Amino acid sequence: MIAKAPQLPGSLHWHLIGHLQSNKVRKVLPLVKCIHSVGSLDLARDIDRIAGELGLYPKVYLEVNLAAEISKHGFSAEQLRSTLEALYALKRLEIHGLMCIPPYDPDAAKSRPYFVKLRELREELETLGAAPLPLLSMGMSHDFEIAIEEGATIVRVGSAIFGERTYSKAA
Template sequence: MACESLKEVEDRIQKACKKAGRERSQVILLGASKSVPPAKIREFYSCGLFTYGENRVQEFLRKYEELKDLAIDWHFIGKLQSNKVKYILEKVSLIHSLDRESLAQEINKRAQSLGKVQEVLIEVNVGDEETKGGIKVESILSFYECLLRYKNLKVVGLMCIPPYRKDPQEVRPYFEKLRKLKEKLELEFSTRLAHLSMGMSHDFEVAIEEGATIVRIGTLLFGERRGV
């Protein structure tokens, strides 16, 4: 069952890449594994899905210990409290949800003590929704500039959770907005940002057409989930 679900999603990613004139290798499929039991992750790993994203620190730590024997590329994709940073830095390759300077300070401090440079994505509130985290679109340039002073933190791209729309095509403007923000940062600061983390089960094909390099797929892979 796991291999079938993975193949279906993989086929759709390949079709979206072809439609957009992109190489399949340009898009990372991340299994959004909140509430997914370790046994199921193990099953999907055996089918060839190696990158997973967790939303809650305590849940992630339990899974990390239980799945230590697998070479999983773990990402943290949820809201991150500053006092939880120390628990995950040695365990994740990428944090998707940097949304405030106090969090940047803590990540930088903890990364420095570990002798590493932590890669992060800036979460952008592309829909200007009060219920969602993320930097406001108009603040992105100044926020990015302030992050340049932190030597143990490296911004490698942007992430967004756009407003939900029944028709995925109606989400396209938000993905386009994030891509243009990335391009603006690259131009303004003469840099290259490798990643756009955008698109989930409902709208990932449109996100790929607009330049997503990481798609965060949960329901399509793992089915509907309830609490842990």
């Protein structure tokens, strides 16, 4: 993204959906309209601080790791409940909703329980007095239809549009 953004029209609205390392926030923040992967209070604080320095108000989604997968980032549901007040105290972040990535399974139906859990967590957090969390970023190319059935407002379907990724081997 850092390399491609300057080569493309400035009118594009970039959404970052992968993990954002704290040491990359300063480079990425001016390029993106939205970050779908804020998965810790520390990262949120870094984004808030740097956004303040740059005069930005980034839109963010709070990433929730509902399956407690070690290989993935994100708040557990309990961590999110306990840090939500601190997250909303950050003045530069516009928290628009929640995001999850279920464990991959070729059977897309196995993603449904995670989409249901994310929707229910959003409803619970709103009931507890949090500001509205209107958007749910959930579902990818293989399971987006189920995600939509369960309330997704944003789906990530890059593979369906552009084809499967090809990864170059490191030299």
